[in-house]
Amino acid sequence: MTRAPQRLPSQFLGLALPLLLAACASPFHGYGVQPGTAREAVLARMGQPTRSVRLASGERLQYSLQPFGQYAWMVDLDPSGRVIRSRQVLNANDFDRIQPGWTRDDVEREFGPPAMVDRVASWNGPIMTYRWNDGSDMFYFVYLDGQNVVRRAHPGMEFHNAPDRD
Known part of the structure; x- marks a missing residue:
């Protein structure tokens, strides 16, 4: 017995077409x-x-x-x-250009918006965090003071599913 080919539901085609078009223009x-x-x-x-x-x-x-x-x-x-x-631009050479005295606007002009902006009790200002890859998953932290001026910046490892340390 030969089966007739099944048709894709029209809802699927309605979702697939925009996704295919979006894939054509991509960062x-x-x-x-x-x-x-x-x-x-x-x-x-x-x-x-x-x-x-x-x-x-x-x-x-x-x-x-x-x-x-x-x-x-x-x-x-x-x-x-x-x-x-x-x-x-999310690489070690470009991140090395960030210097104390840059402003938040300078950083965002050179690197775009950060992945996140956090605050911690031990620092009196926002900390901009960028995700990047240097052979490993990394973060790049940019510490701003209360006037949004860079005071320090450095890389750090991003750990996924790190085991608990007992």
Whole structure:
């Protein structure tokens, strides 16, 4: 006995189509965006940015996968809307650029929004935390004072399902 092919429910197709279209424009396509690429082509390739930031030299499109992802691409555009450079910034070399005296705005301009902002009793100000990967799952902590000025910053390990220590 031959069975007729089963059809997918229309509800499934209604959900699948937007997901397929969203997969076409993705921040994961941030690698290899060439200098000179038009802003419209970047948006078609990567989708809407997490945030757009004005720069003295033009505009920065930020594509951040925070709070749960470990990557953030910065696509810098000149005043005519053409790519100057595109790079993934959540890495040790870029984090090393953070210096005491930077402001929260400086950090967010360079790295995008953090995964989280916390407070602890032993520090009198917010602590910005970025997730990233350096061969291991990592955090990068940026300690701000009460005026949102960076006072210190450092990496730390992110442990998943760490065993209890008895």
